[in-house]
Amino acid sequence: METRLLLTDDDSLRYAAGLLKEGKVVGIPTETVYGLGANALDVDAVGDIFKAKGRPQDNPLIVHISDISELEALVEDIPPLARKCAESFWPGPLTMIFKKKPIIPDTTSGGLDTVGIRMPSNKYARQIIKFAGVPIAAPSANLSGSPSPTTAMHVFKDMNGRIPAIVDGGMSAVDVESTVISFEGDSIRILRPGFISKEDLAEITDNVVIDKGVLEQLSPDTVVRSPGMKYRHYSPSADVTIIDADAEHFRGYVKEHGDSDTVCLVFNDSDCDETGLRYINYGSDSKQQAQRLFDALRELDEIGAKTAYARCPEKTGVGLAVYNRLLRAAGFQVIKL
Ligand code: TXA
Ligand code: MG
Secondary structure (H helix, E strand, O other), X not given: OOOEEEOOOHHHHHHHHHHHHOOOOEEEOOOOOOEEEEEOOOHHHHHHHHHHHOOOOOOOXXXXXXXXXXXXXXXXXXXXXHHHHHHXXXXXXXXXXXXXXXXXXXXXXOOOOEEEEEOOOOHHHHHHHHHHOOOEEOOEOOOOOOOOOOOHHHHHHHHOOOOOEEXXXXXXXXXXXXXXEEEEOOEEEEEEOOOOOHHHHOOOOOOEEEOHHHXXXXXXXXXOOOHHHHOOOOOOOXXXXXXXXXXXXXXXXXXXXXXXXXXXXXXXXXXXXXXXXXXXXXXXXXXXXXXXXXXXXXXXXXXXXXXXXXXXXXXXXXXXXXXXXXXXXXXXXXXXX
């Protein structure tokens, strides 16, 4: 199969929507990362997403809508807290978990009786969904286990020959995946941190909890609330270790342990001064780090790093999302100095 790159004029978006209506899988831009979209209500189409990605069948997909009016047909009930979150954060990088209506196939929800719904802010994504006239299931458009794609070329690299088309909407703006939350009584539980932070959600209710799976490695037999958390993710070939230390202690550590196959992931060019080591600067604040992390992880592979030492991100705001992704890339190896 030849994979076509499509532009974002109306005709191209209609063409992409037509493919989706026919049950095909299409790479689509969103403000977070590129998604691998298919008709969420079509079991065969959704099955093809799992095949193209090599994704485990029990890992549920997020269903994307173009307008809040599409929500009620898909979910059993909408808690008042969810309405408030939708008002504040939709369209945008927030996925909310609801009890699903039977119209959502079990294949889409990974066998769960719940479904994650998100209304993206990317205008091309919403236009495609509107033209298709069906909700669109879309995981990140990478092969399972690789970093999430933030450009159409990243998608092409992983999906060439596996899907008929990719819509090239330019670079993603946010570059970490959406925040995933569920509701329990009057509390919000963060299952996956993202651009919408704990602090943002605290504006809606005082009662925001971070699920254990966000910061800890769960043992294989744990019943997890968000199945995505139990799989190995975002793993470059290099053996990555997070160094939780200030610049001076970081420098001291990598000077002692690094060699010519080592690459450091740093906040500032000066972090590796006088160590003689190669480094990738992934930004000095959390927003930049969120934008650059996946690229930095891909670059580690491109330049053939064998070991990597990463400076530890902040654990607040968007930083929590960066830390959560980096922890998985590092297989939870953290050295605190
Ligand atoms: O920003 C995003 O969310 C991107 C773009 C394409 O929208 N999508 C994305 O999808 O990151 P994916 O499939 O790579 O990650 C979905 C995450 C997984 O961790 C999954 O376990 C969780 O959301 N999830 C989906 N449905 C769920 C449900 N019903 N209950 C709990 N967790 C769910
Ligand atoms: Mg993913």
